[in-house]
Amino acid sequence: MIKMLILFLLACAFLALGAVLVEEKGYVLINLAGYVWEASFFGFLFVLLLAYLAFKVVETFLIGLFRARKNFSAWRAKNKQATSLNNLSAAIEALFNQQWRKAQALSLKQVHNSPIPASHYLIAAEASKQLGELDESSLYQLRAQQDGSESDKQLATAKSLINEEKYPQAINTIEQVLERNNKDSAALLLLAQAYQYNKQFELLQNLLPKVKKYTDISPTELKGMCFAAYQPQFTEAVEQKNLALLEQSFKHINKLVEPNQTILQVYLASLVKLDANQQAEKFFIKLFEQSENKTELNQQNENNLKLLSNLAFTQPLKLIAWLEKQLKKQPEANVLKIALAICALKNSDVQLAQQAMESAIKHLKSPYSYQLMGEIYQQAKIEDKAKLCFEKGLQLAINQ
DSSP, X not given: OHHHHHHHHHHHHHHHHHHHHTTOOOEXXXXXXXXXXXXXXXXXXXXXXXXHHHHHHHHHHHHHHHHHHHHHHHHHHHHHHHHHHHHHHHHHHXXXXXXXXXXXHHXXXXXXXXXOHHHHHHHHHHHHHHTTOHHHHHHHHHHHTTTSOHHHHHHHHHHHHHHTTOHHHHHHHHHHHHHHOTTOHHHHHHHHXXXXXXXXXXXXXXXXXXXXXXXXXOHHHHHHHHHHHHHHHHHHHHHTTOHHHHHHHHHHHHHHSOOOHHHHHHHHHHHHHTTOHHHHXXXXXXXXXXXXXXXXXXXXXXXXXXXXXXXXXXXXXHHHHHHHHHHHHOTTOHHHHHHHHHHHHHTTOHHHHHHHHHHHHTTOOOHHHHHHHHHHHHHTTOHHHHHHHHHHHHXXXXXX
């Protein structure tokens, strides 16, 4: 349109220039249906310009009129969208505050106006799961994947089956997804959970290396899965008196994760039940050798000491001998003094335990140290000192 107007103006300009050059003013004569209109050429151009401007004004008005309804609809849709997103934000906050019913209601409010309805349904699914409404949770999970890929829909179906405790069907569905992509993070993690719930621990053990490599599972969750996968083997090893099976299982765990306190406690307890006290003592020797600081009672050292204290083995003579030897080399190794006190108690040598602990507690004043000192005084029948230690330990714990 603009190009045509420019061409028209150029043509008029050339005509006007020609009229000037030949010294003719020029005129326009129009005879239409018996009506005759005559004007100068420049007057005619002016009338055409006014007509064009009037046309543009009318055109703009009509376009604005037709667009008004569309703009109003867009404004309403934008407001509804903003309201739905505000509801989603409030639903997430309610979910974090464990207000399950409120989170469910807010997430579903105006969900059809939201640009991200899947997020609304996922929040509703989690809230319903926490409320014990598993059927509703499964329904919301399926709705969340309505616009997703075929794999997403299959995984949503698998989650629903897991919620309904239909583990074989869920496992079959997830394995179909992994046939297309054996590195699918969500599918691997969901399959591991299904194996765990269905107590297929051997399959879970074989799957865990892939879970660690290809998923974003947290270290804490991975340790929990490892414990669930290998605990039955620990039990089986004890029942069958099979030390090799126990050591092999613990070795496999070590390849996947750094064992937490729960895993270590079960492993060491299993060693004691298998009368493998020497292996248990060697394990603690290795732990104390690896300890970065044998003077201060940091969290790692305290965890090691609690493991030793909770272990129900008697007469750890090899460990006592190693600790006494180390203390001759490192007289200020207070953590080793506490370990010696614990081992002496297990060997019923209250006097040695008292001497070691009294020396350590001069430098390591903590709730744990006073608790242990009080227990030693109790066994030594020194009730007043035992009571004083328990009180000091309690006071330190309160102040911390």
